């Protein structure tokens with residue numbers, strides 16, 4: 001039987017209506033029966049007005065402070081630029097709002113710890129947007145490990161390449177490749193194989209010198225050692241000309257489980273020259289649509305059912321520690337133990 005509390009509607013406010021914020025606004029407006037998007041805000045007020053009109057959101061706040069001061073809002077969805085996450089988490093928690101925040105929390109661990117301690121004191125829920133945990137392929141890989149199908153895990157292989165780099169303005173406030181992009185792969189690594197103990201990263205600027213001029217890298221190969229003795233590898237590029245390349249494999253004593261790229265159709269065209277197919281789905285918005293809907297659904301459910309969020313603040317912190325180690329490894333050209341990161 002459904003209790004009254006199970007059937008209530010959660011009133012949400014959202015900040016940042018860029019690539020991911022617009023998608024989350026759409027998910028809340030069109031997919032989630034138990035949530036209502038009552039207000040949104042963005043420093044780009046025109047975009048905010050436009051997204052509000054598109055998804056029937058009744059209120060556009062002039063700034064985040066106005067949004068969190070609204071007593072009718074129970075929780076906020078933070079989708080603004082990475083360098084706003086910590087101040088917005090702190091303000092939301094101080095106003096007693098539950099929080100869904102996009103990855104990463106920040107690149108700086110003391111900033112993250114400050115935010116997590118305010119959240120804990122306020123007694124609000126915080127979930128971090130590691131959507132890949134909600135992807136059907138990654139969940140099936142996890143099942144192959146947890147059920148013993150592949151036996152004792154030996155190796156993890158994550159190929160994760162974007163079709164094109166984001167704008168330089170985005171890169172500058174993103175925290176850099178390891179914190180912005182590889183952070184998903186670090187999270188998936190933890191999700192599938194458990195704690196990481198050592199990282200070795202080779203990286204470079206091979207796609208666009210402007211990314212190097214902004215102080216970042218655009219290409220990386222990273223090896224991981226796990227506490228359970230297993231070994232992993234991550235490959236990243238900011239530009240795969242054929243589209244979003246997301247291929248994963250877990251390998252163990254009894255076999256392997258692998259996932260392939262996703263396509264808009266399954267047609268192969270065979271001629272006397274070649275056997276060809278269309279390119280993979282272009283980018284994250286297309287490839288991971290289902291996972292974004294599932295993660296926000298899980299956030300709303302943890303509020304309605306008053307259960308812990310499925311991806312916690314500590315789950316948000318852990319891959320940042322791995323990213324810190326990767327950055328040191330790249331700069332100093334040596335393997336780095338996670339125990340070195342304070």
Ligand SMILES: NC(=O)c1ccc[n+]([C@@H]2O[C@H](COP(=O)([O-])OP(=O)(O)OC[C@H]3O[C@@H](n4cnc5c(N)ncnc54)[C@H](O)[C@@H]3O)[C@@H](O)[C@H]2O)c1
Nearest residue numbers: 016017018019020021042043044079080081082102103104
């Ligand atoms: N989980 C994922 O797969 C995923 C995918 C993309 C982005 N992200 C994360 O989401 C965040 C946003 O990324 P994006 O790609 O949507 O970026 P974006 O640049 O497309 O959008 C960011 C939006 O935030 C707004 N903004 C910036 N500062 C603000 C402030 N102080 N107050 C209000 N609005 C502000 C900008 O005007 C812009 O509309 C980043 O932290 C990024 O790491 C996560």
